[in-house]
Amino acid sequence: MQHLAPRDPRRVGPYRTVALLGAGGMGRVYLGIDREGRTAAVKVVRAEYAYDPDFRERFARELDLARRVHGTHTPRVLDADTSGRTPWMATEYVRGPSLHDLVRSVGPLPEDSVRFAARGVAQALERVHSHGLVHRDLKPGNVMVSAAGPQVIDFGIAAALEDAGPDGDGRLVGTPGYMAPENIRREPGGAAADVFALGGMIVYALTGTGPFGEGHPSAVMYRITNQDPVLTGIPERLHGLVSACLDKDPRERPSASRVLHALGGPAAPPTTASAWLPPPAVHTLERIDGEYRDAVAAAGPGAAGGAPASRARRRPLLVGAAGAALLLTAGAGTWALAGPFGGGTAEEDPGRRVRCDLTEHIAPELAEAARPVPSIPSSSVPPGTVFSADGRVLVVAGSQGLALWDWEEGTEIARIEDEVPGLSPTPLVSPDGCRVGYNGTGVHVYVAGTGEHTVYRGDVEVVASAFDPDGEGLYLVEGTGEPESAVLRVDLETAEVTDTYSGTDGAHTIAVSPGGGYLAAVDYTGQVRVWDTESGGTLFEAGGAEPGYGSNLELPDEDGGLLYMTGDGVVHEDFLDGGPPRTFAPAAMPENGLSEFVLSPGADRLYAPYTSGELIVDEDSEGFGMKVWEFSTGEELTGEEDEGYVSRLGMHPDGHVFTGVPLLDSDVWIVDAERLRLHSRIG
Template sequence: MSSSLTEPPERIGPYRIVAPLGSGGMGHVHLALGTADQPVAVKVVRPEFSYEPEFRERFAREVHRARQVTGGDLPRILDADTIGATPWLATEFVPGPSLQELVRRIGALPEPAVRHLGRSIAQTLSYLHTTGVVHRDLKPGNVLISPTGPKVIDLGISRAMDETPGSDSGEFAGTPGYMAPETAREQDSGPPVDMFALGAVLVFALTGRGPFGDGHPSAVIYRISHQDPDLDGVPPSLRGFLAACLDKDPARRPTAAQALQALGGPVAPAASASAWLPQIAVAVLDGVEHDHRAALRPFLEAPQPPHKSGKARTLALIGAAATALVLIAGAGVWAVTGSLADGEESTEAAEENGAESSDEGDTETGVSGREQCDPSVHLAPEYVEAATPEPTLPSDPASVRFSNDGTVLAVVLKSDVVHLWDWENGVALAAIRLAGTIPFREIEFSPDGCFLAHGAKDGAYVYSLETGEHTVHLEGRDVRSVAFSPDGTTLAMADQTFLDSNGGIYTVDLATGEDVTRFETGSPHGHSVVYSPSGSQLAAQDGKGDVRVWDAATGEELRIAQNLPFPSWRALDFFTDDVLVALHDKGPLVIDVDLEEGGTYYEPDDEPPGDTIKVAINREHDLMYALYMGEEDEDGGAFIGYRVLNIRTAEDVTPEVDDGLGFALLDVHPDGDVIANIPPDNSEVQIRDAVSLEPIEIFE
């Protein structure tokens, strides 16, 4: 999980620590109580940054700037220590969900509530711009919904108007979907970028979606730069104003002051949530407040901090509480949103008013703007809600796959549901029902951990783990297998459609979904496809059994091996960029891509029980796991045997295992130390040591 499980300090400065709330790239965040028992959010800088003079200078500069702009609807900075051994920062605690979270829970907001929302945000932007500061990352996740009105947070990538772009810590700032075209082009980011974001935020509040859709960040940025915003569902009374905010020419957008007047003029803090929000939203806020009180109650009643039980208490507060902490000023002003109660506490106030409770928290960088996702955390609410109480198998497993960071094991069931497990901690995270007809049930994680993909009878499906949306490429085509390029920009697809001669190997640019390239094969039917570790080469097998290797960038054919068998499962894998492993009746075939012809058959010491059906590569330990299938018996079954071979020496290094181990399908953990496998009877999922094959964990 992404949160730190280390025991927090009892105090930070004058603040009494209640519980750890999570960790970010620059520090650990804690819920704390001040000297008057007021709740605050405290962030402590990571030790490795504490010794960097440049970081300390930037931290101090951002704290100073944030203190200068704590007017309007911005959470107050309460205290900070920028010169001590361990820098820290404390801010006002904001007990409310983000706009992102609220809309996910209850859907779009009515026009009167959105007008109030827009007036308050425009008022804050007008204040910021008057003081010489541009926010530069306004988005639904950076607007907290409190009973008195919205609070704009996260000035972490803001800059003064007299600074040149790139003079601060980040040259490219913002969140796709709410990023102005000029920001995407890395041009000057003045006040108009905030007005573009305001328009996008209000469209999201009115419709439940951004004006430029979701998907891969590059695809969203392309639509922002080249397509008109989608304003379907926006009331006619606001359509013209929002279209002006979203104008691609920054000179034609209204100023914050003009926007404020267009929406109805200055607005005072609301007397209560019901004064500006619909009742279902009020219920959500009431539930959040109830959970906050439940988490704080033991500490308010105790003269000294209650004993913390380490990992169990931390996990309860992080996992069940769904807390999100959002940076406000570069190095660290933030506010807290979401529920903080222990998993056994309930949001009764919200449920009594008809609102559903939610375990998801807001995020620091937005749904589609991440460079890297945590597939154990960044999950769509519907996926999380569908998870089983613990890692179990409601039906027979069909395949397994580790995420690229190794934290999550995906188990595909024959019922076409993917279960995501935190396999090390024994936690069921999510369940995803796959679309399309999927005969082979093989899935792939994207390198950034944000997406899942699989082939189907009607196309290649790519799912956003965080939004729950999916995109179909080669729609209507029979896609046998897919592979993400190591940089995550491209999806390769093996099209095995037999109704015409248009099948074969295709790649699609995931940024646009339109740049489709076909790689020439000897057969118009594709079977397996895989990228080399660096992504410089692409290999595939066609319907004739021919294996080809191409330069992935130019499409130049580098190597061909003809007339190889191809089984039901994936038939190819790279060991290095220059060494490809394919399958042959005699055993795994190791091909040197740099040689014009030939290859080496790897044969185990004992004669295998049948034909080679699958090979998995362990690059960290130079191992190759070869699976063999014998002839069918009278019951329609077949014996599946395995051998472990050293890929560099061809030595058979199969260990002796006493528990009757058998493989049907397996996957190797990214660090090479464990494997996940399904036995031939499909009764369980096993985690085993990758070298000794001794069992570590079994899920049934």
């Protein structure tokens, strides 16, 4: 649970938002309070998807299915608006983590706890199937654990029984580790596929891993279709039932009703969490409940429409616990199959995926090049970093290529070995997660799923580039050094220049707004310019910008926000509505000013490191540090102690951590954005 950032809405329909529960590629989920003080998990669609009629239709379909299947073990839909400017849906808020997160936190659960949870899930499936529906993505991450028992969530890819096979565009649906073999083979699916997933969920809850192991999805799905499940550690009383649920022949699996009967039938709701969960799990639920109460109490009765009300404590488990599993899933949970199981349509082609997961959709040769121990591609200069849009992968650029890290697990998942020129290697990741790249002689772009390498504008040096959020284009600046050199937009499919944005004297930095509506640049004369990307018209101009050493320009929203660095501090403009700018200036400006800045909406913080410009010989030198402000109020929060100076900052999409390169260390540091303490280090 996190406090609200400046860009988060303070009201959604009848709900006053008081905390952020989670965020994903399709939207954000908030803890909301209505006028009567009742709480809800409020899912809000991201702006770019709000204009997609197909997405709206799918979102409305999820709402209809969720309303139809509500029962004891499925949260109730409280309210929704699928036709407004920004679609949203409110459901009962479940005070607890997902089963996946709970097991990761406290370890495998005892048999009695798992049996009780399985009874609740089987009862939910029985109701779903009785309505002629199939869930299609049952997994530990879609089962929430509350004091009152389990709750099955996420009907974003549910379907009627007669339509329960692959999606209409040929893609498989579901999560690989819990996908039934008939679905993998593209045979007609049905209720039996949900029972197969229930068997896998039971194994995970009892052992901490799925019945077919872990690894690349293709490998897991091969085991599902060709190998027996691993049931080591399953108690004898459950062994036969689990084995039947995981039978490869769907005709041999029991129905959800039979599973429920075998487990003892519907169970009465427990009076307390300790009535069915072990003490460590009870403690986890109590922590979440306390955090929930803190957020509601901090909001107060008069907080509607005001500044961020909740300062809820952040814990890694809880960020994705009670709400993040409710994240919008139109497209998530759909695994576009390509490889050993056949397929060859454009939709299945890994080079044409609509959205990619860099932890899974990696070409074999790139995955094989990954190092057993994560390391920065050899570099004599500080490496550059960038997070993928979903925040799961950190891409690191050094002078000898790119490395892709699962930063939370501390593992390297892929490597691209190439010469990356320049003193400041900066990696790129497309918003859809399907492409990575870097600047050099042209912009080098790799399709992660195939390894395909394309160089755009390969006849000249490119000094700055950024992917268009629509996933179809690339903005770049050619390093010609000529006045009036323009920013170009290149189509990724045709490699042709589609748009030209003129008026800069050799831009060295560019930024694109999250929705792609605006483009900004800083040039070598210190001029800042903002364009409307559709019309190409100039919306804003200002002088006095400083290049700095790292990030010096941001378009944080679609509402006219612009941040750039000057000799006086970091300036925040509203280029749409005008008005006087805000300047984030330290109480005592360092001799050489600030070297860069980065904004964390999640932590409501603006960070700006600085150096004196003198030769720094050790970490005790006073010639460097970091200035910090609360972004919403402008109050300086610079502390006397933090984890240490870092440069080349990169912010996580959710804003709760950022990366940086320390002075006297060869690793990349990942820093807690609120506490300014080292979270982890890699490399």
